[in-house]
Amino acid sequence: MTDTSNVNDSARPSRRGFITAAAATAAGAAVIAAPAVHAQAPIKLKFQSTWPNKDIFHEYAGDFVRYVNQMAGGRVELELLAAGAVVPAFQVLDAVSSGIIDGGHGVSAYWYGKNKAFSLFGTAPAFGWDADELLGWVRYGGGQQLYDELTQQILKLNVVGMLTGPMPTQPLGWFKAEITSPDQMKGMKYRTVGLGADVFKEMGVAVTIVAGGEIVPAMDRGLLEGAEFNNPSSDTVLGFPDVAKVYMVQSYHQALECFEVLFNKTKFESLPKDVQAIIR
Amino acid sequence: MTDTSNVNDSARPSRRGFITAAAATAAGAAVIAAPAVHAQAPIKLKFQSTWPNKDIFHEYAGDFVRYVNQMAGGRVELELLAAGAVVPAFQVLDAVSSGIIDGGHGVSAYWYGKNKAFSLFGTAPAFGWDADELLGWVRYGGGQQLYDELTQQILKLNVVGMLTGPMPTQPLGWFKAEITSPDQMKGMKYRTVGLGADVFKEMGVAVTIVAGGEIVPAMDRGLLEGAEFNNPSSDTVLGFPDVAKVYMVQSYHQALECFEVLFNKTKFESLPKDVQAIIR
Known part of the structure; x- marks a missing residue:
């Protein structure tokens, strides 16, 4: 560090x-x-x-x-x-x-x-x-x-x-349960940013945009039900595994x-x- | 330039x-x-x-x-x-x-x-x-x-x-005819470098190692029958399409x-x- x-x-x-x-x-x-x-x-x-x-x-x-x-x-x-x-x-x-x-x-x-x-x-x-x-x-x-x-x-x-x-390509993020269908994300309080935020909103997701350092506290307090930040190293250090047990590792929302x-x-x-x- | x-x-x-x-x-x-x-x-x-x-x-x-x-x-x-x-x-x-x-x-x-x-x-x-x-x-x-x-x-x-x-990953290179089997490269006078040179030699290829600028003249004079240099932009400028008409664009010899x-x-x-x- x-x-x-x-x-x-x-x-x-x-x-x-x-x-x-x-x-x-x-x-x-x-x-x-x-x-x-x-x-x-x-x-x-x-x-x-x-x-x-x-x-x-x-x-x-x-x-x-x-x-x-x-x-x-x-x-x-x-x-x-x-x-x-x-x-x-x-x-x-x-x-x-x-x-x-x-x-x-x-x-x-x-x-x-x-x-x-x-x-x-x-x-x-x-x-x-x-x-x-x-x-x-x-x-x-x-x-x-x-x-x-x-x-x-x-x-x-x-x-x-x-x-x-x-x-590199960023994973879909951290969730309470495995995501196997887009329907599961309907109404979900989910953190992402940029163009992905608008795409997920169109899909019915309740997108909440917060800065990287605020995600884990928000998940801990139930203000978020799912979230992506960036990569396994950052996410682990920031404490994501403490607040969500499922990590979905492929996505298209930020391929680059x-x-x-x-x-x-x-x-x-x-x-x-x-x-x-x-x-x- | x-x-x-x-x-x-x-x-x-x-x-x-x-x-x-x-x-x-x-x-x-x-x-x-x-x-x-x-x-x-x-x-x-x-x-x-x-x-x-x-x-x-x-x-x-x-x-x-x-x-x-x-x-x-x-x-x-x-x-x-x-x-x-x-x-x-x-x-x-x-x-x-x-x-x-x-x-x-x-x-x-x-x-x-x-x-x-x-x-x-x-x-x-x-x-x-x-x-x-x-x-x-x-x-x-x-x-x-x-x-x-x-x-x-x-x-x-x-x-x-x-x-x-x-x-990025480098193509297999330029040839007189499409390569559909490793057998076609047996005995072929082929230019590559590094570890790939040894691997191709083990496969029976007649590997010839020359610097980038010497490949096209060597192919033109028949000293090489196939060759890879690096990437489509370099290869085109160096004149590869003038001496070989088939470009095989995937390979593992230099993925990075x-x-x-x-x-x-x-x-x-x-x-x-x-x-x-x-x-x-």
Whole structure:
């Protein structure tokens, strides 16, 4: 599990590396007298995930933070925070846009309530491709341009977003009893997100949309009768087996998904160009 | 298609960005008098791929070069070269180790002749996982340690290698006639690589191992009767449809593969720590 303290520990050698590099640059430049060279203090950026601290997805966010901090050689220092540290998971997009936090780690499916087009990036059509191919379309096939149009022009959000981290097909989720027919899900209080939420509603399911960290408590209190979050590792750590004994492991509701990294656009564009390239 | 010239073009804004950053650092430091600040000249590194210039894999190598150059802000400048520019494709590993070139882009399967253990990283076991999971094992499951042991301790090569870039399942390849039975491949002069080469030899196939760029000329001259390289896009650009009319699109010989980026270890370790992190 990655937490803020060991992210900082891991970044230390890089900061030392940067001081050496800065000293070398100064020595190579036409400096007449330089009694001491101090590297600039790092630009600190608050980076909150949409994941509970114990979820492996928060560990992914921690990996991203550590890589950026190491690659930037101490010039920026992303501070990793878990869901709820500053704002709840579902408010991360707005909080990044308004600058309450500088960046965020989550999934586009969480913003489906703002605009159904987020489904293209979070709960994309299930057939004919996988998450690697989704990312190929985003980076080389025009997907990023549509994403930027959606976030910046249509929703007028002050964010830059990048999609990364392909995920495998997600199971249908956790239930009290085995699901052998769609009829069993009619009227069931079931948690899912994105396009799948609308499809299940059409099927008569009582879909309830909550953030990942809130699912198990809701099932425990009977507010949910079935739920999917994402994958066996996350689900186990989050405690799903304690509140439901049946795990249905195939589905089409999210055959492919990827993570979304967000930054406040004004803040991002104020960073040195090479640090922007590192973050991208 | 990415070539050396547009890689350099793309890197230009980053170099300007670095000069600004270096100036800001100097201004923030305790410099008494600094009439002019010049960024250090970039460390130039010769980076040769194992791919022909027109192959999309050489374009991948070009993407890697462009990303590193941008992220390093002009402190290093990888120069992209195609297979044969300095050494033939199959000599890239030795050339990186001896320092004839500083880095290389290829696949571990090309070094199977040196040690069959390269199969773990180039022609890995076909069942139960995909290339994303292979990379997960490399980065988080002990694979990198085995790779380092193989290259640095067993083969005494002066290289650091990193695995990246997951590939989908590879087709059986291009033939003069449809293959409907393994018997048809008995005695056939067929190009493949890695563990698959040994499996096909056991099946009685006359396996001939050549680099990607040499396959189509060899088929054209009758030195090969069948061949697989990698994927429909690469194969089409390399001219396979001109020399064989039947493409068999399913196979188990390379269900998963990834790219390999190599650097001369001495050179790599002489780079600033944050540039090392960028390359990794």
